[in-house]
Amino acid sequence: MAAKHALPVLRWSSRVFSVELNGAPFYFALADRPEAEAPRLFGQLPRARRCFSLLLRSADRVHAARLHARLRDALLRELPPECRLAPMCSFLPEVRDSVLRGFFLQDGPDSPSPTPRLLEALAQQHALLLCSYTPDRENRHWTQHVWSLEGGTRVDVGTGLCVVCSEAPRCHPAALSMINSDVFRTFQDARDVLTECVAVLPEASSVLEHLPSRAPSSAPPAFPVLVVEGLDATGKTTLTESLRDALGAVLLRSPPQSLAPWRALFDREPPLLRRAFYAVGNYVTAEQAAQQAMKTPVVVDRFWHSTAAYAIATAVSGPPSGLPDPGSEVYRWPADLLRPSLVVLLTLDPEERRRRLRDRGQGKTEEERQLDHNQLFRLRVEEAYRRISGPPCIAVDASPSADQLLQQVLLLVRSRCCL
């Protein structure tokens, strides 16, 4: 039985809408009367092209997450090539979990296109909120009409409100719904997502079988637990293996080997499922680390910093200024997760990192490709890493030779962890 969650409140006249064009968010709101000028988003559109949006509103978060991904694929497949499609969301400023996610579409040239019929069919099939945006004769003011196509009939949900400019919110709307959808604050919260998705993803039950029944003890370990973090190709694998040899430590990774058979599957799932998978992986690794650290030092290659930093940086678009404010709850170390004795964050000049990635010659994950060609994403990951609070985290320049870096980190470990 899929868990039910509260349906986001509508209150159309209080909502703000965000459309991402070329990775940058454009915001607009609604009002009873037009303003002097239309929001830049509409002012930028080529003349008098029809615009629509589809918004998902579902009480079943797993269903909504997977439907969003399927809708994107269907729209990209079915829409005429000249139709522009952009990610969209609508939210009540400062109201958590008020976010509705969907797509903004700008129709092709004036020639009649299948867009309205296609959108009505999709909206009817999935009970989505369908919005149409129509300009006045001078193409100066735009009006939004909202339809809910429940039971095959058009129900006018939002009166014809005027589209007006809106200030950018204090932080990206994704921050309103990040906890327990991108970043999980407890083992149980992450585990619940996997439980909820068994009905649509049977492999999730195999993952659940490999999980502890409850969050493993997060009591401080007898021997140090050292975590090495950093972007891809900063030298984590090389350093962690050298630290293992130099310290006679046990080397662990997150996600752990026991979950490796399902990683590629969850990497293809929407963020809600993928981040829950990585989150529970950290708890399995934590349980192994706590056991091993009773008798020897432990080195871990990536842990919660990676999970939280990549999740936050993926959920937010645009520059790092859109990240949740420093000190936000989303950066805080989970109370039920083992706290490492020390986290070493490897930093590296982007060009040198790209060189090492090339030399390594391994295939790239989607995130590595993102890091490569999307500088803003890389900057968001790096900034999110820095904002995470909890265990002591030391940034170390990874550009020296592998051996020099090892010596530097050993000095750090010995001074900080009395090894």
Ligand SMILES: Nc1nc2c(ncn2[C@H]2C[C@H](O)[C@@H](COP(=O)(O)OP(=O)(O)OP(=O)(O)O)O2)c(=O)[nH]1
């Ligand atoms: N380990 C781990 N990786 C994550 C997580 N969230 C996103 N990722 C991304 C980071 C990387 O782009 C990609 C691969 O991470 P891994 O370090 O596990 O694999 P690999 O050792 O091949 O990457 P590397 O280039 O060595 O950092 O997965 C997470 O929670 N844990």
Ligand SMILES: Nc1ncnc2c1ncn2[C@@H]1O[C@H](COP(=O)(O)OP(=O)(O)O)[C@@H](O)[C@H]1O
């Ligand atoms: N300190 C270093 N100086 C130069 N090259 C390095 C150094 N550390 C690792 N490398 C090389 O860079 C590439 C990526 O290193 P790796 O340890 O796999 O990084 P990560 O695990 O962070 O992806 C590998 O080809 C590795 O041999």
